[in-house]
Amino acid sequence: MSELELALTRLGRELDYPETPDLTGAVRRRLVEGRRPRSWRRPLVIALAAVLVVVAAVMAVPQARSEVLDWFGIGSVTIHYVDELPKLEGEEFELGARVPLAEARDRAQFAILMSTLEGLEHPKVYYRGDIGMVSLLYGTEEEPRLLISELVSPGAIDKLLSSQTDVEPVREDEWSGAWLSGGQHVLFLPVQDQLLRLVGNVLVVHNSSTTVRIEVDVSKDEALRILRSLE
Amino acid sequence: MGRPLTEAELIERAKRGDQDAYGELVHAYQGIAFRTAYLLTGNAADAEDAAQEGFVKAFYALGRFRRGAELRPWLLRIVTNEARNRRRSAGRRGKLALRAAAAVPSGGAAPSPELSVLDAERNVQLAAALNGLRDEERDVVACRYLLELSEDETAETLRLRKGTVKSRLSRALAHLRERMEVDDV
Numbered sequence: 001m002s003e004l005e006l007a008l009t010r011l012g013r014e015l016d017y018p019e020t021p022d023l024t025g026a027v028r029r030r031l032v033e034g035r036r037p038r039s040w041r042r043p044l045v046i047a048l049a050a051v052l053v054v055v056a057a058v059m060a061v062p063q064a065r066s067e068v069l070d071w072f073g074i075g076s077v078t079i080h081y082v083d084e085l086p087k088l089e090g091e092e093f094e095l096g097a098r099v100p101l102a103e104a105r106d107r108a109q110f111a112i113l114m115s116t117l118e119g120l121e122h123p124k125v126y127y128r129g130d131i132g133m134v135s136l137l138y139g140t141e142e143e144p145r146l147l148i149s150e151l152v153s154p155g156a157i158d159k160l161l162s163s164q165t166d167v168e169p170v171r172e173d174e175w176s177g178a179w180l181s182g183g184q185h186v187l188f189l190p191v192q193d194q195l196l197r198l199v200g201n202v203l204v205v206h207n208s209s210t211t212v213r214i215e216v217d218v219s220k221d222e223a224l225r226i227l228r229s230l231e
Numbered sequence: 232m233g234r235p236l237t238e239a240e241l242i243e244r245a246k247r248g249d250q251d252a253y254g255e256l257v258h259a260y261q262g263i264a265f266r267t268a269y270l271l272t273g274n275a276a277d278a279e280d281a282a283q284e285g286f287v288k289a290f291y292a293l294g295r296f297r298r299g300a301e302l303r304p305w306l307l308r309i310v311t312n313e314a315r316n317r318r319r320s321a322g323r324r325g326k327l328a329l330r331a332a333a334a335v336p337s338g339g340a341a342p343s344p345e346l347s348v349l350d351a352e353r354n355v356q357l358a359a360a361l362n363g364l365r366d367e368e369r370d371v372v373a374c375r376y377l378l379e380l381s382e383d384e385t386a387e388t389l390r391l392r393k394g395t396v397k398s399r400l401s402r403a404l405a406h407l408r409e410r411m412e413v414d415d416v
Contacts, residue, residue, distance in 0.1 A: 004411075005376060005404070008361075008407075009377075011377065012378060012379060020265045020266075021265065023257055023279070023286060024254050027253075106367070111391065210390070
């Protein structure tokens with residue numbers, strides 16, 4: 001270790017941290033009361049106030065319930081089944097600021113994965129700071145052909161699904177998640193209490209560190225091929 | 232009296248919903264979790280909130296915890312995300328709370344008065360330099376040196392590749408040296 005590194009280590013030992021609060025008691029009370037993490041609960045409450053009811057019929061069937069619950073969290077994405085999709089006043093294409101790839105790499109808190117498929121042009125790169133999301137857009141904002149979004153924050157995005165949307169479990173190498181197809185769903189950002197836009201087919205997967213959304217109007221197999229090409 | 236349960240046994244029990252077992256795990260890691268959150272947010276209330284929320288989220292995510300993996304960095308990763316979210320939401324950057332503490336040299340063999348003053352000055356200078364770093368550089372320095380996590384743990388905690396941790400640390404140290412030299416002028 002260099003002198004500076006040793007000085008930093010010593011400094012870390014000099015810090016006068018506030019006394020650690022009794023987290024054990026607080027966490028146990030939360031668990032006993034069955035209070036789920038806030039990022040799961042908060043948007044649900046908001047959404048319920050607007051239009052939403054969790055599909056009781058689905059939840060009443062044990063097998064279906066367990067399947068649904070399995071899909072409630074796919075990395076950074078939380079899924080809610082709703083009776084009726086909320087109406088959007090205008091569709092937002094809120095990917096954040098367009099930035100050079102080097103800047104996105106610098107600002108993101110994770111290693112950005114890029115598709116190595118031949119024939120794909122260089123994507124437009126966007127960074128959304130409030131949820132730490134990097135998006136790679138192929139095509140244009142008006143006519144996107146493929147959108148790959150990557151993020152790591154738990155509870156960053158909610159998906160509101162109607163019963164018309166098929167949810168198919170997916171497992172591919174280190175990735176697990178779901179292929180959502182057959183019906184549109186709505187993206188919701190809990191951090192901004194913001195309904196974003198309607199979305200069609202999408203592959204949502206995560207590994208031990210990163211959540212990836214691949215939004216593309218192709219088959220599941222094609223979407224998986226794109227997933228496999230990410231490096 | 233039975234032997235105490237190992238961490239792996241506690242994890243398996245917690246995965247099956249045993250809240251007592253999970254409580255023991257929280258107790259074991261609450262200190263480092265709170266300190267991590269505090270370094271990132273610079274605020275005790277936010278740190279407590281982030282750590283508590285992180286532990287609750289981790290309980291519900293235990294099904295995805297890989298058997299045999301290291302629990303500490305996995306927990307810290309979740310807490311770190313919570314802390315960062317609060318930092319982002321607050322729209323402010325948490326200053327490392329070093330000012331008062333950093334001016335007090337550590338215990339051990341009593342240093343000479345001159346050395347104490349030098350140590351204290353260096354701590355204050357170093358703290359100021361740290362506060363001047365960008366968040367991503369300061370976070371990696373905080374994990375690696377202030378919290379004394381290994382490079383692997385730092386990578387896991389911050390969801391970075393190990394190579395990125397190395398390069399970011401290298402840049403951060405260079406920036407710190409520059410700032411310290413400027414201050415020396």
